[in-house]
Amino acid sequence: MAVFLELLVNGISVGAVYALIALGFVVIFKATEVVNFTHASLLLAGGYVIARLHPLIGFWAALAAGIAAAALVGALVEFLILRRAHVGSRGVLAIVTIGVDILLTTELTRRIGTEVLALGDPWGDRVLRLGPVTVAETRVVALAVAAALIVAFLLAFKFTGWGVAMRATAEDAETAALMGVRLGRVSLSAWAVAGALAAVAAMFLCVFPTPGLDRGTAAAAMKAFPAAILGGLDSTTGALAGGLIVGVTETLMSGYQSELAFLGRGIGDAAPFLVMIVILLLRPSGLFGTKEPARV
Amino acid sequence: MSGEAGPETGGPRSEGPRITDPEKTVGLEIRGLEVRYGPVRALRGVHLSVPGGAVAAVLGANGAGKTTLLRAVSGTLRFHRGAITSGTVAFGGSRLDGVPAAAVVRRGVVQVPEGRRVFARMTVAENLRAGALGVPGRLAATARERVLDLFPVLAERAHQRAGLLSGGEQQMLAIGRALMAGPSLLLLDEPTLGLAPLMAARIADTVRQINAQGTSVLLVEQNAAMALALAERAYVLEVGEVALSGPAADLAASDEVRRRYLGVGATHSDRPVGTDSGPTPEEHERPARHERTRLARWTA
Numbered sequence: 001m002a003v004f005l006e007l008l009v010n011g012i013s014v015g016a017v018y019a020l021i022a023l024g025f026v027v028i029f030k031a032t033e034v035v036n037f038t039h040a041s042l043l044l045a046g047g048y049v050i051a052r053l054h055p056l057i058g059f060w061a062a063l064a065a066g067i068a069a070a071a072l073v074g075a076l077v078e079f080l081i082l083r084r085a086h087v088g089s090r091g092v093l094a095i096v097t098i099g100v101d102i103l104l105t106t107e108l109t110r111r112i113g114t115e116v117l118a119l120g121d122p123w124g125d126r127v128l129r130l131g132p133v134t135v136a137e138t139r140v141v142a143l144a145v146a147a148a149l150i151v152a153f154l155l156a157f158k159f160t161g162w163g164v165a166m167r168a169t170a171e172d173a174e175t176a177a178l179m180g181v182r183l184g185r186v187s188l189s190a191w192a193v194a195g196a197l198a199a200v201a202a203m204f205l206c207v208f209p210t211p212g213l214d215r216g217t218a219a220a221a222m223k224a225f226p227a228a229i230l231g232g233l234d235s236t237t238g239a240l241a242g243g244l245i246v247g248v249t250e251t252l253m254s255g256y257q258s259e260l261a262f263l264g265r266g267i268g269d270a271a272p273f274l275v276m277i278v279i280l281l282l283r284p285s286g287l288f289g290t291k292e293p294a295r296v
Numbered sequence: 297m298s299g300e301a302g303p304e305t306g307g308p309r310s311e312g313p314r315i316t317d318p319e320k321t322v323g324l325e326i327r328g329l330e331v332r333y334g335p336v337r338a339l340r341g342v343h344l345s346v347p348g349g350a351v352a353a354v355l356g357a358n359g360a361g362k363t364t365l366l367r368a369v370s371g372t373l374r375f376h377r378g379a380i381t382s383g384t385v386a387f388g389g390s391r392l393d394g395v396p397a398a399a400v401v402r403r404g405v406v407q408v409p410e411g412r413r414v415f416a417r418m419t420v421a422e423n424l425r426a427g428a429l430g431v432p433g434r435l436a437a438t439a440r441e442r443v444l445d446l447f448p449v450l451a452e453r454a455h456q457r458a459g460l461l462s463g464g465e466q467q468m469l470a471i472g473r474a475l476m477a478g479p480s481l482l483l484l485d486e487p488t489l490g491l492a493p494l495m496a497a498r499i500a501d502t503v504r505q506i507n508a509q510g511t512s513v514l515l516v517e518q519n520a521a522m523a524l525a526l527a528e529r530a531y532v533l534e535v536g537e538v539a540l541s542g543p544a545a546d547l548a549a550s551d552e553v554r555r556r557y558l559g560v561g562a563t564h565s566d567r568p569v570g571t572d573s574g575p576t577p578e579e580h581e582r583p584a585r586h587e588r589t590r591l592a593r594w595t596a
């Protein structure tokens with residue numbers, strides 16, 4: 001039972017981090033109807049800046065710099081590439097984002113090389129004991145921070161002018177423009193916000209018990225794709241649910257790997273994608289979505 | 297309302313850029329407008345003006361180019377892969393053609409789109425808030441007061457999803473949302489389409505009221521009787537060209553318009569007849585009294 005509870009808490013914590021990534025993914029889709037495959041490299045960029053800067057300026061300043069850098073990279077991708085790619089189809093735009101992702105990831109992994117970069121976080125490998133349950137401090141912080149960011153984001157989405165502009169654009173871009181909404185700004189801000197959230201997620205994906213940032217980090221970030229898609233690409237609620245489902249499934253599957261040996265090794269890594277496929281077979285637009293990715 | 301007293305700015309002015317003379321440029325001036333959607337030419341040689349404070353009506357059958365005309369003014373042609381290929385659109389003396397939609401709103405020209413297009417997943421209050429996104433926030437409070445005064449039902453429904461409103465209420469919301477930007481010129485695209493006669497009359501009253509508060513109106517309608525009763529000037533579009541134009545009262549009295557847009561032999565107090573019959577092949581009989589009853593043929 002204690003094992004199950006530990007796995008569950010860890011799963012929820014990892015899931016909350018995935019939800020941060022998925023949320024950015026969903027925001028970009030809502031604002032621009034583009035499926036953004038550049039997301040993993042935005043995350044890697046944020047993590048890379050934190051890893052390189054923390055020895056020089058300390059963890060917190062490096063974290064701020066990483067968040068700003070990932071937001072900037074996101075905004076630049078939007079401004080320099082997607083805004084100028086006058087292709088008619090969203091599908092082609094999605095492929096453009098894959099191209100950008102490959103370019104960015106290749107450059108970043110070349111810079112990282114075979115190193116494993118520590119992020120210099122203040123939590124280290126400390127653990128918290130709550131009765132029989134032992135959880136890494138990083139996991140608790142990740143859960144609290146991700147939850148706070150998600151709540152702040154949802155409140156902004158609901159109540160600020162920015163949020164109203166985002167939702168209006170998501171529902172009907174032409175009519176939003178008729179209300180004086182500058183669609184370019186909406187799209188730019190969506191990419192910047194997504195980048196910033198991805199950088200925070202990068203930090204939590206690379207701290208204990210993960211050894212640090214390495215070339216495999218982008219692959220970890222890829223698990224947020226099934227989270228966003230199974231939740232429903234255009235639903236913020238879906239991003240949260242999807243992130244939690246993916247995090248918990250993955251953690252439980254990995255935790256009970258010996259019992260699940262018949263499924264083969266590495267089932268934890270494959271689980272998010274399996275869950276996504278099953279859910280999409282049952283509900284093509286995801287759990288909370290209204291638009292099917294195929295129609296994009 | 298300025299009635300017929302307004303200066304005749306719509307006439308075929310001898311050419312030359314009319315950017316100067318601010319006295320006469322307060323209002324909308326469309327000159328020699330041609331619009332294409334790829335190879336399809338939807339408008340050509342259209343001249344139209346809405347003097348400051350006036351109501352102008354544009355009549356015409358389905359596909360005549362009425363919506364295209366409004367898109368050319370509001371800067372939304374690009375959403376439909378259309379473009380202005382010739383001619384100019386100016387408001388208050390400065391050019392609107394080539395200006396992005398959001399900037400047109402900031403110049404004081406706001407369009408209520410065809411088919412209302414309220415944000416169905418947002419509440420009524422959020423829709424109104426969306427209407428004020430393009431202008432400084434401090435203006436929103438007074439604008440909201442004006443809107444809720446015109447449409448008290450929107451206050452009652454403030455927290456309902458807009459998608460759940462009736463057609464008439466959605467039209468009120470669409471107009472109210474546009475007024476949130478405090479426009480000096482309101483573009484209305486078939487506001488009474490699909491509404492019951494009583495609700496249509498209600499909308500007509502509101503348009504009159506909005507105009508009385510100082511907002512100019514360019515009204516696109518298939519309901520010719522209503523539009524001609526509201527407007528000082530009217531234009532009839534046929535297959536992308538202005539076929540008739542003149543004081544609304546004169547058009548309402550003309551045999552041509554009465555036969556084709558108000559129903560044969562009808563007086564304009566009668567129920568309007570739809571215009572779906574489309575352009576008839578016969579020659580236009582031009583009512584003698586109208587100054588600019590002509591087929592516009594302008595090419596740049």
Ligand SMILES: Nc1ncnc2c1ncn2[C@@H]1O[C@H](COP(=O)(O)OP(=O)(O)O)[C@@H](O)[C@H]1O
Pocket residue numbers: 333336337338356357358359360361362363364365376377
């Ligand atoms: N997006 C578009 N692409 C191509 N042609 C269009 C488009 N929108 C309108 N048209 C054409 O332009 C003409 C005018 O259409 P429209 O302005 O919608 O007329 P109305 O509003 O008077 O019914 C029609 O022939 C229509 O087929």
Ligand SMILES: [Mg+2]
Pocket residue numbers: 362363364410
């Ligand atoms: Mg139309």
